[in-house]
Amino acid sequence: MRPGSLLLPVLGLFLLTAPSLRAQSNTECLECHGDTTLTTETPTGQQRSLFIDKKIFAGSVHGDMDCIDCHADIQELPHEEKLQKVQCGTCHEDEQAALDVGVHGKALREHSPDAPTCAQCHGTHDILPADSSGSRVSKAHQAETCGSCHANPEIVARNNIPIKNPVALYEKSIHGRLVAGGNMQAAICSDCHGAHDIRPATDPKAPIFKLNVPLTCSKCHEKEYKDYSISVHATSLAAGAADAPVCTNCHGEHDILRPxxxxxxxxxxxxxxxxxxxxxxxxxxxxxxxxxxQRVKAYRDSYHGLALRGGKVAVANCGSCHGVHDILPSSDPRSSINPANLTRTCGKCHPNATANFSKGKVHLVEGEKETEIVKYIRSIYIGLIIVVIGFMFFHNLIDFIAKVKQTRIERYHASK
Structure with a gap:
């Protein structure tokens, strides 16, 4: 026999028998973890199941992987009782990079006990694709998943989260109701906040940062965004007027309802x-x-405002005249309240409105100059009030004097 002819068989036998170098198969792992009674004790003294359902794991996104692909520190069986945390970023590099710049990544680096891990959002051995109806981060279940932290009053209080119960608000909103009704096109948490790179509203890169809100909403509401982008509100905001409203200032945030x-x-x-x-x-x-x-007060004191306050719903409001998303100053020829367009605007409610119908000022504020015709009508109206009330007073005074005289005469005759 030639020297070295036994080297390969011996080396092969060594690799097969050396526990520190032998790869573990899923079948071997499931010899223990396939036991439904297998548990471990958590630091708080609670029992946590270590059972892994073979069928569920096989149907997950990682079903074709080996256990040690994630649990890379396992070198032999039985393995150490305490294993290293799974590093999802080893495979999911882009997602890990996005997570690192978000509020959740920051909380993880600061070792916050409330910081959500990949497993808390996606699951562990039962992870499904995000577009699967059974996934924890799917359209149907994402609000519930986020709510495991954001609907927990203790977590909200500890971390000074400004919105106390966003999930309950969302569930009552038009978006939440549509999703609950099976419309998977409606917005969920990640559509507005992002997925892994969730940032605070004060971060200029956040999709919910004020300047970014219109663009975020435009992903679904394209026409409304197009109208808004030409409005006085949008142009003012772009010019640096930070007080100008965006979508959420008018519609709300988590609790948006249909108009x-x-x-x-x-x-x-x-x-x-x-x-x-x-x-x-x-x-x-x-x-x-x-x-x-004084514009709002002027409206409230107008016929329209008084009718609305009196309970009449079918009456003109701000949007009826000024528009909704495409509000423009009256000097803009495209504006619905431009003098050239007023007759058409009023005609939406008053079909027989003529040019004369829309000549008077709508938001007439005390101290502002009136048109001649309004001033003339006001003078006549005030004059009529003085004459009518004066006549009534004079008439009642004469009647009162006559009755007093009549009473005295009757008493005089009665005394004789």
Whole structure:
């Protein structure tokens, strides 16, 4: 026999028998982890199951992988009781990089006990594709997954999260109701906040940063974004007016409702008081941007405002005249309140409106110059009030004097 002829068989036998070098198969792992009674004790003294369902794992996205692909520190069986944390970023580099720049990645680096791990959001041995209906991060289940932390009052309080119960608000919103009804095109948490690179609203790179909100909403609401982008609000915001409203200032955030819903701030009965007035009746904003704070009051005191306050729903509100997303100044020829367009605007409610119908001022504020015709009508109206009330007073006075005289005469005759 030649020297070295036994080298390969011996080396092969060594590799097969050396526990520190032998790869472990899933079958070997499941000899223990296939036991439904296998548990371990957590640091808090609770029992945690170590059972892995072979069928569920096989149907997961990692079903064709070996256990040691993730649990890379296992070198022999039985393995150490405490294993290293699985490093998902080894395979998912882009997702890990995105996570690192977000609020969750920061919390993980700071060793916050509330920081969510990959497993808390995606699962462990049962991970499914995000577009699978059974996935924890799917359209149908993502709000519930996020709510495991964001609906926990203790976690919210410990981490000073500004929105106390966003999941409950979302579930009542139009987006939440649509998803619950099976419409998987409606927005979920990650559509607005992002997935792995979730940033605070104060971060200029966050999709929910004020300047980015219109673009974020445009992913679904393209037409509304197009209209908004030409409006006085959008152009003011682009010019540096940080107080100019974006989508969430008017519609809300997690609790967005359809405008047809009477509880919505953008509904006809609330839009003037809950949406427009916080800005247009603000003394601070009026002084800063040079507009009158009396516009809202003038509307409330007008026929339309009084009718609305009296309970009439089918009456003109701010949006009826100024538009909704495409609000423009009256000097803009495209504006619905441009003098050339007023007849058409009024005609939406008043079909027989003529050019004369729309000549009078709508938001007439005390101290502003009136048109001649309005001044003339006002003078006649005040004169009529004085004459009518004066005549009534004079008539009642004469009647009172006559009755007093009659009473005295009757008493005089009765005494004789």
């Amino acid at each position: 047809e819903n009477p509880q919505a701030p953008t509904s006809g009965i609330h839009v003037a008081t809950e949406v427009c007035s916080p800005c247009h009746a603000s003394q601070r904003l009026a002084q800063k941007y040079g507009f009158s704070t």
